[in-house]
Amino acid sequence: MTETLPLVLVVDDAATVRMYHSTLLGDAGFGVREAANGLEAVEAALTTSFDLFVVDVNMPKMNGYTCVETLRSETVGTAAPIVMISTEDRPGDADRAYAAGANLYLVKPVAPDRLVRIARLLTAGRRVVA
Numbered sequence: 001m002t003e004t005l006p007l008v009l010v011v012d013d014a015a016t017v018r019m020y021h022s023t024l025l026g027d028a029g030f031g032v033r034e035a036a037n038g039l040e041a042v043e044a045a046l047t048t049s050f051d052l053f054v055v056d057v058n059m060p061k062m063n064g065y066t067c068v069e070t071l072r073s074e075t076v077g078t079a080a081p082i083v084m085i086s087t088e089d090r091p092g093d094a095d096r097a098y099a100a101g102a103n104l105y106l107v108k109p110v111a112p113d114r115l116v117r118i119a120r121l122l123t124a125g126r127r128v129v130a
Helices: 015-027 038-047 064-073 093-100 112-123
Strands: 007-011 031-035 052-055 082-086 104-107
Touching: 007 015, 007 038, 015 031, 015 112, 031 038, 038 052, 038 064, 052 064, 052 112, 064 082, 064 093, 082 093, 082 112, 093 104, 104 112
Parallel strands: 007 031, 007 052, 052 082, 082 104
Antiparallel strands: none
């Protein structure tokens, strides 16, 4: 029997942020893929079943809010939890994320142990031993 790792899609237009989040989650035992914008994320979700999405807000081609709304409207992205992480911290930013369909809204920078803890919590039981 083999255990399948929870698979996370990290979506951010900043390569350094993608690498940082991917490394943190990968080192914590997650399978990780990356997308540079919301459009790439939606395209990836159409071909791969992800257990968690970590999505930035401000991105070219398709911003995070539209990405989350699109994922929630497609069959492939409706079940997986979505964490939005952004530098945006104005009143209403979190409300807008939740209205789009996010499960959690975090403001950058997020402490590494907090991100890993949240990812483990949100993906608990999503992959089974095969």
